[in-house]
Amino acid sequence: MTLEFEIINRYFKKNTNVPLGIGDDAALINKNKREFWAISQDTLNNDTHFSSDTPPVELGWKALAVNVSDIYAMGGKPNYALLSISLNQHNEKWLKGFSQGLHACAKKYGVEIIGGDTTRGATSISITIIGSVFKKNVLKRDAAKVEDDIWVTGKIGLAAIGLDCVKKKIAMKDGLKKTFIEYLNKPQPSNIYSLQAKKLFHSAIDISDGLIADLSHILKSSGVSAEIFSNQLPVHPWTKKNEAYHYALYGGDDYQLILTAAQKNRSQIELLAKQEKIKLTCIGKITNGKKLKVFDTHGIPLKNLNKGFLHFDK
């Protein structure tokens, strides 16, 4: 578990009367007999989650997209968002770009911006998202079952490659670099709402800190373990060619989903995903083992798994 979770659990988690409080992708409160409101708040800070060079239009997109991802991870669909934006100075051009990106993302994912607040401070964007989810379709972290398939949406590890391109840690052709940086700056959460309407999955989480780190949350909450096969990971051809699977295993910022589902649902999931044009890949399975096992492309278990991004280094 990352230190962030320790902090939240130690200092801020208390017993509540809501159906689901701190500790999942979103909190749940009652909406009506059949539905919950799912509510989540995520913050992006300058120099931690983006650089000053990040184009504001992409930042506006990303700030909302990372929140949309939390609602999808609960099996819900997003409805409303509130925005709190801190800026060191009033920058008309920046604000214009940011709002364009934000509204484009809002339009794509069907979100209405219903509240806003601007303050002076280090550049930071905090968005609260409110979505609705049918009670019977809720996906929590603690419901993975032994023998479940483990699925991921979209492609993973591309944002982390993009980040290394931005940081000039790796070099590649401009066209390819642009692709990866776009995955970093303009994540495209996968909408699994139509699939979950058929209650195909048991549990889910979105990948913000990296596949292994976020999968570990499911495993810990569900009291299970898993086996992951690197050669099944939905990666970019560059990753395969360079055998750079660590990006897919440990890289953050994907904002794709990890889902677990009973094996008997496999063909139905594949069929529906094809119909709905959602990329879904089975990457392993839930086990009753003691330890998460990740097999490299030669079928050899990796040693010393990295647990992903920490928000606070001790």
Added chain:
Amino acid sequence: MTLEFEIINRYFKKNTNVPLGIGDDAALINKNKREFWAISQDTLNNDTHFSSDTPPVELGWKALAVNVSDIYAMGGKPNYALLSISLNQHNEKWLKGFSQGLHACAKKYGVEIIGGDTTRGATSISITIIGSVFKKNVLKRDAAKVEDDIWVTGKIGLAAIGLDCVKKKIAMKDGLKKTFIEYLNKPQPSNIYSLQAKKLFHSAIDISDGLIADLSHILKSSGVSAEIFSNQLPVHPWTKKNEAYHYALYGGDDYQLILTAAQKNRSQIELLAKQEKIKLTCIGKITNGKKLKVFDTHGIPLKNLNKGFLHFDK
């Protein structure tokens, strides 16, 4: 109007399908036939809203209290809050103090903390609050009527005196200084829910940027003007003695409410306020004039009214 509102209106306000979107103390979405959910998000940033010296226990209190105030300003009562906290480093002592203050405030105002998020970045706290309000009791900014009395809760201008004490701009005895700084760091929003259950008021706003600045929002939204009498303002004896009424007129951070109500409700308001132990003071009235008039303690209108705190200086 402050520049903050211009920014929000220009870049982030769009038509929505919710009962109330951007532009009031909280947004409203439907809860059930009789009630709305009122939702608001407020951020406090280091060096803008608090200093690094602010005791974390008081900051934890304040971060939630300023949001509670927004719900009261809608005529509602607070239910839930989500917390997003950015810190430059993991500081166990700070977190412990902050969480103590936060939970103490949550307990006092009946709020459950249902979501949380910590990230690395410049110290900043963004809280989203969710409250419920009966549709018939909603207090908006745009419903002040000509001839309404203007009321304020509690005492005003004390937090701004506290801020000048912290900044060493004014000097006074330690005991008095402590009092004012406590008003700054530990605001105590006034709960008018029991009064509004009888639908006594027309409109409301909370005082975050200063009496004149925030009253101006009501006036602009309602298309009315007002007359305010300095000698009626509920101020501290120090303010009277030093004729320092500017603190009460322009000082921010009070987190008390400005309310307007028909004159015919005056005696009922006074009676109920006494029963409920809520301090309420009539400070002036709504007019159909062109311009807000503020009379000094000698009955002379002030010239060149300051419009209060701007989050962004142009």
